Amino acid sequence: MSETALSLSGIEKTYNRGKTGAVHVLSGVDLTLKRGEVVALVAPSGAGKSTLLHIAGLLDTPDEGHVSVAGQELTGTGDARRTAARRAEIGFVYQFHHLLPEFTAAENIVLPQLANGAAWAEAEARAKELLGTVGMDHRADHRPSALSGGEQQRVAFCRALANAPALLLADEPTGNLDPTTSDTVFAALMSLVRETGLAALIATHNLELASRMDRVLHLDGGRLTERGRSGAS
Numbered sequence: 001m002s003e004t005a006l007s008l009s010g011i012e013k014t015y016n017r018g019k020t021g022a023v024h025v026l027s028g029v030d031l032t033l034k035r036g037e038v039v040a041l042v043a044p045s046g047a048g049k050s051t052l053l054h055i056a057g058l059l060d061t062p063d064e065g066h067v068s069v070a071g072q073e074l075t076g077t078g079d080a081r082r083t084a085a086r087r088a089e090i091g092f093v094y095q096f097h098h099l100l101p102e103f104t105a106a107e108n109i110v111l112p113q114l115a116n117g118a119a120w121a122e123a124e125a126r127a128k129e130l131l132g133t134v135g136m137d138h139r140a141d142h143r144p145s146a147l148s149g150g151e152q153q154r155v156a157f158c159r160a161l162a163n164a165p166a167l168l169l170a171d172e173p174t175g176n177l178d179p180t181t182s183d184t185v186f187a188a189l190m191s192l193v194r195e196t197g198l199a200a201l202i203a204t205h206n207l208e209l210a211s212r213m214d215r216v217l218h219l220d221g222g223r224l225t226e227r228g229r230s231g232a233s
């Protein structure tokens, strides 16, 4: 098992916006995330945070540079390999939970495992174990509409980790929650990360939350910097 969950090197990305010209969003971005690390990504609006998360998550491709996930070099590979790597090695969490409303909390965590080839009983046992880690075992049979915002988000974390990925990418995962709930949800996320040993890259505008992570990266002017360090790797 590779200790490096994500490696980005020399990433360049420019969008061509027709008459308004090109916008150079990422400029020579290097980033290495090791398993067990929780890293904050802080960026002003429009700085390219989503672009970076999409490239790291194999949803978009850079113009230049290399992307490797869990030790697999994925630069220039076809869609099938990228989709397989994404399904097995990457979990996503967004500001809104996007749980399927017609399924229970446990079923929402079972479904991605079935898509990845697991048997129902095995998938259900893992769903319950993950829910237990975030203090939600008593809510396993509730539908999302019967859960609070913080509870829904804790289920979304469990779903993202259902297939035991190497990497979790989160975009403002507590951005929609009040400060107390945000703290509970963040603590749950940290428990899951510590329990599973994955790497997490968490975009946030909350500087207090960022300061509690292992490292804080700033994205601005197309470049990634780490406070007190000259590069981001």
Ligand SMILES: Nc1ncnc2c1ncn2[C@@H]1O[C@H](COP(=O)(O)OP(=O)(O)OP(=O)(O)O)[C@@H](O)[C@H]1O
Binding pocket: 015, 016, 017, 023, 025, 043, 044, 045, 046, 047, 048, 049, 050, 051, 052
């Ligand atoms: N498909 C696209 N075509 C053209 N320009 C784009 C495209 N996607 C993003 N951009 C531009 O690239 C820049 C970075 O966008 P991105 O969505 O990555 O920013 P962001 O940091 O996630 O912003 P926010 O925090 O406001 O969501 C912005 O100027 C945006 O307008």
